[in-house]
Amino acid sequence: MPKVLISDKMDPKAAEIFRARGIEVDEITGKTPDELKAIIGQYDGLAIRSATKVTKDILSAATNLKVVGRAGIGVDNVDIPAASAQGVVVMNTPFGNSITTAEHAIALMFALARQLPEADASTQAGKWEKNRFMGVELTSKTLGLIGAGNIGSIVADRARGLRMKVIAYDPFLTPERAVELGIEKVTLDDLLARADFITLHTPLTDQTRNILSRENLAKTRKGVRIINCARGGLIDEAALKDGLDSGHIGGAALDVFVTEPAKESPLFGTPGFVSTPHLGASTTEAQVNVAIQVAEQMADFLVSGGVTNALNMPSLSAEEAPKLKPYMALAEKLGSLVGQLAHDALGGIAIEVEGAAAQLNLKPISGAVLAGLMRVHSDTVNMVNAPFLAKERGLDVREVRHDREGDYHTLVRVTVDTQEGPKSVAGTLFGNAAPRLVELFGIKVEADLQGDMLYVVNEDAPGFIGRLGQTLGEAGVNIGTFHLGRRNAGGEAVLLLSVDQPVPEPLLWQLCNLPGVKKVKALRF
Numbered sequence: 051m052p053k054v055l056i057s058d059k060m061d062p063k064a065a066e067i068f069r070a071r072g073i074e075v076d077e078i079t080g081k082t083p084d085e086l087k088a089i090i091g092q093y094d095g096l097a098i099r100s101a102t103k104v105t106k107d108i109l110s111a112a113t114n115l116k117v118v119g120r121a122g123i124g125v126d127n128v129d130i131p132a133a134s135a136q137g138v139v140v141m142n143t144p145f146g147n148s149i150t151t152a153e154h155a156i157a158l159m160f161a162l163a164r165q166l167p168e169a170d171a172s173t174q175a176g177k178w179e180k181n182r183f184m185g186v187e188l189t190s191k192t193l194g195l196i197g198a199g200n201i202g203s204i205v206a207d208r209a210r211g212l213r214m215k216v217i218a219y220d221p222f223l224t225p226e227r228a229v230e231l232g233i234e235k236v237t238l239d240d241l242l243a244r245a246d247f248i249t250l251h252t253p254l255t256d257q258t259r260n261i262l263s264r265e266n267l268a269k270t271r272k273g274v275r276i277i278n279c280a281r282g283g284l285i286d287e288a289a290l291k292d293g294l295d296s297g298h299i300g301g302a303a304l305d306v307f308v309t310e311p312a313k314e315s316p317l318f319g320t321p322g323f324v325s326t327p328h329l330g331a332s333t334t335e336a337q338v339n340v341a342i343q344v345a346e347q348m349a350d351f352l353v354s355g356g357v358t359n360a361l362n363m364p365s366l367s368a369e370e371a372p373k374l375k376p377y378m379a380l381a382e383k384l385g386s387l388v389g390q391l392a393h394d395a396l397g398g399i400a401i402e403v404e405g406a407a408a409q410l411n412l413k414p415i416s417g418a419v420l421a422g423l424m425r426v427h428s429d430t431v432n433m434v435n436a437p438f439l440a441k442e443r444g445l446d447v448r449e450v451r452h453d454r455e456g457d458y459h460t461l462v463r464v465t466v467d468t469q470e471g472p473k474s475v476a477g478t479l480f481g482n483a484a485p486r487l488v489e490l491f492g493i494k495v496e497a498d499l500q501g502d503m504l505y506v507v508n509e510d511a512p513g514f515i516g517r518l519g520q521t522l523g524e525a526g527v528n529i530g531t532f533h534l535g536r537r538n539a540g541g542e543a544v545l546l547l548s549v550d551q552p553v554p555e556p557l558l559w560q561l562c563n564l565p566g567v568k569k570v571k572a573l574r575f
């Protein structure tokens with residue numbers, strides 16, 4: 051039974067779903083990194099929000115971990131390259147809290163426009179300072195969005211409802227989408243020069259870090275009000291403080307900080323500054339949404355192999371997964387076969403599909419081929435890390451879908467570029483379920499790739515098979531199945547034998563020395 055750890059505060063629905071799907075679950079929150087490291091080894095899945103930092107160090111102890119599920123959007127607390135290298139799938143819930151977070155941005159915009167927190171504190175202190183608090187209307191003001199993805203688009207929609215003019219800087223926003231959203235796509239400088247309010251909705255990346263730098267803050271309109279419900283690090287906090295002190299910036303509201311938890315900051319107590327403790331996603335509705343989504347996604351993966359919203363693996367729906375399962379087994383065997391038979395470094399690999407296979411999602415099939423190929427050299431390779439390792443090793447991976455009828459109703463072909471030229475193996479599914487090799491380096495041969503096997507290349511001549519059987523028999527090696535193929539009568543022949551036990555090295559040498567033998571190799575599937 052798979053076991054999941056929920057290490058951050060999460061709606062109880064998550065644990066309920068895991069249990070209902072036959073998954074054992076522990077909810078242990080507030081652990082230090084060392085404490086987490088000490089227990090993580092027992093879990094197949096880790097469900098988190100933003101508090102747990104899934105570092106390379108934690109992952110190194112997560113020897114059973116298969117999936118990290120983020121109940122939320124941002125995954126900057128997960129070392130995705132390290133997880134990928136270790137074959138751990140990382141998934142998030144990209145839409146579950148978007149409305150809630152957009153609403154928080156709008157709430158903070160109102161808070162700034164009408165100085166609500168300061169007015170509240172003053173009133174509750176018994177001051178009744180009616181003349182101190184003079185606000186601004188939002189109607190007709192220009193709102194500048196930096197980032198117009200899921201959350202930015204919802205903010206735009208709500209802001210348009212408030213009769214604001216919305217402009218957006220987002221290099222990936224298409225002109226068509228901008229029209230659809232009713233917003234104007236602008237350059238960053240244009241946005242800085244025109245916006246009365248600026249709200250940030252990008253992830254924190256090398257391109258967005260410090261996007262509101264001291265220099266860019268100086269380009270904003272006097273009195274600009276700034277909201278950040280996205281990620282700390284998008285704004286230079288020291289420059290923001292200086293801008294508020296000088297009066298150039300009319301107000302700033304931060305839900306997120308460079309260092310969290312932000313228990314102290316030079317910004318605290320600055321007039322015009324409003325803050326919340328990373329509450330963007332904190333509504334009952336959003337937390338129920340993300341808890342249900344993350345638990346369903348992780349359970350799908352752990353129980354049936356379905357992959358949704360993964361950041362380091364192609365998606366595979368729970369309905370697709372059973373259909374693809376036999377193909378992935380076939381693909382992995384074909385990858386393993388070429389991996390075991392290749393003698394030199396491979397320059398490239400082509401994964402081709404035709405017939406029924408051509409109608410399927412090719413990514414998981416090619417991931418399985420690569421996993422089979424590379425597992426020959428490392429048993430920690432799986433479908434998640436195989437494509438990354440292939441890229442790291444400079445392997446050129448080509449995927450081809452053929453729209454043609456072949457000899458088989460479904461076929462997967464793997465061709466590797468070797469120093470001797472391209473070499474190809476192909477397989478099909480018998481009864482839509484049983485993987486079968488049907489071609490080996492240009493020779494038609496039908497074989498199950500199963501357990502211990504022997505691959506023999508020899509000159510096609512009478513008497514050879516008898517000598518081979520006798521040599522194996524005398525050494526006490528029992529032959530299970532026997533598959534023979536040849537290029538042409540009297541030419542080169544290929545034998546694939548399944549044997550009941552591994553063939554020891556001295557016996558392989560003995561077989562190599564039989565007359566007519568060109569090559570012998572022990573294989574294992």
Ligand SMILES: NC(=O)c1ccc[n+]([C@@H]2O[C@H](COP(=O)([O-])OP(=O)(O)OC[C@H]3O[C@@H](n4cnc5c(N)ncnc54)[C@H](O)[C@@H]3O)[C@@H](O)[C@H]2O)c1
Nearest residue numbers: 124151197198199200201220222251252253279280330331
């Ligand atoms: N405060 C919270 O509690 C909270 C809650 C949810 C999400 N978030 C954060 O909000 C942010 C936005 O989330 P989302 O769901 O809208 O993400 P998203 O991926 O849907 O949208 C991000 C947008 O940023 C744009 N972008 C990327 N690089 C850019 C750049 N250099 N300049 C301008 N735009 C750029 C992208 O094109 C995309 O449209 C994320 O950082 C997420 O972690 C915070």
Ligand SMILES: O=C(O)[C@H](O)COP(=O)(O)O
Nearest residue numbers: 099100101122123124331
């Ligand atoms: O990226 C997100 O989803 C938000 O930052 C929410 O973080 P939280 O789950 O820790 O509230």
